Amino acid sequence: MNRISILNTTIDNLAMNDTLEVIQEAIAKNEQIHHVVVNAGKIVALQNDTQLRQSVNESDVINADGQAVVWASKFLGKPLKERVAGIDLMVNLVRFAHKQRHKIFFFGAKEEVVKKVVEIYSEQYSSKIIAGYRNGYFKREEEKDIAKQIANSGANILFVAISSPTKENFLYENKSILGNVNFIMGVGGSFDVVAGKxxxxxxxxxxxxxxxxxxxxxxPKRMWKRYLIGNSKFIVLVLKEKLFKNSKKV
Known part of the structure; x- marks a missing residue:
């Protein structure tokens, strides 16, 4: 895979179809892929959060979830093919799981939300794709047991709908326990969208x-800081990297 490096992170230059092919091939070979997406906010966060940076950069496949990241890659002379939104990838993989008779574990969000997601996909496809589900509220000391529960569920695919950096760090720290799960991925607030919340x-x-x-x-009350302040910081980071790159040429 062709990877670019910008703003202290690496990103795979993959379109949606490319990403799906990589994942499908890994599942066919019974291998594991640890997947992560990055957007402007996550890239800003990992500048100072070294644990998050490690959890992201040591993933097997890293997609650009935000359009701002794609624009930044072009501005910095390392153009990415396209945005691969995490929720779109998840929807595609649920369809793929149904066709290939794979099983999915849904982990995260509130109990009523994750339960609704399972109900929707069971009705849309089949309950046979459901390996299990669990809400996203737990104590730190419960993580290993949750990972074991998922590993023992028979799941081929795991979606984790928890906020950053918890989901990235959970997957990174527990991927050995989850070794028999072929595809593990953080999907943020995707369950809320599927459930209609x-x-x-x-x-x-x-x-x-x-x-x-x-x-x-x-x-607005919950998102203003993440987007308005976070996006402004991202723009500053991109401009600094551009200026640094140009100064090295002189």
Missing amino acids: VKRAPLWMQKSGLEWFYRFIQE
Whole structure:
């Protein structure tokens, strides 16, 4: 895979179809892939959070989830093919699991949300794709037991819908316990979208890089700091890297 390196992180230059092929091949070979996505906010966070940076950069496949990251890659002369949104990848893999008779474990969100996600996918496809589910509320000392529960469920795929950096660190620290699960991935707030708790932006806003603004409008009190301050910090990081790159040429 062709990886680029920007802003203290590495990102695989993969389109959606490329990513799906890599994952499907790994499952066919009974191998494990630890997957992660990065957006502007996560890249800002990992500048000072060394544990998160390690959890991200040592993953097997790293996709650019945010359109801002794709734009930054082009501005910095290392263009990525396209944005691979985590929720779109998850939806594609649920469909793939149904076709290939694989099983999925859904871990995260509130109890009523994850239960609703399982109900929706069981009705849309089949309950046979469900290896198990669990809400995302737990104590640190419970992590190993949760990982063992998932590993013993017979799941081929694991989706973790917990906020950063908890989900990245959980997967990184427990991937040996989860060794028989072929694909492990953090999906953030995707369960809330599938369950209908949060609306996703229209397609034109997604393509225009305005999905963050649509989310901000829905939950301004909770999201203003993440998006307005976080996006401003991301722009500063990109400009600094551009200036540093140009100064090295002189």
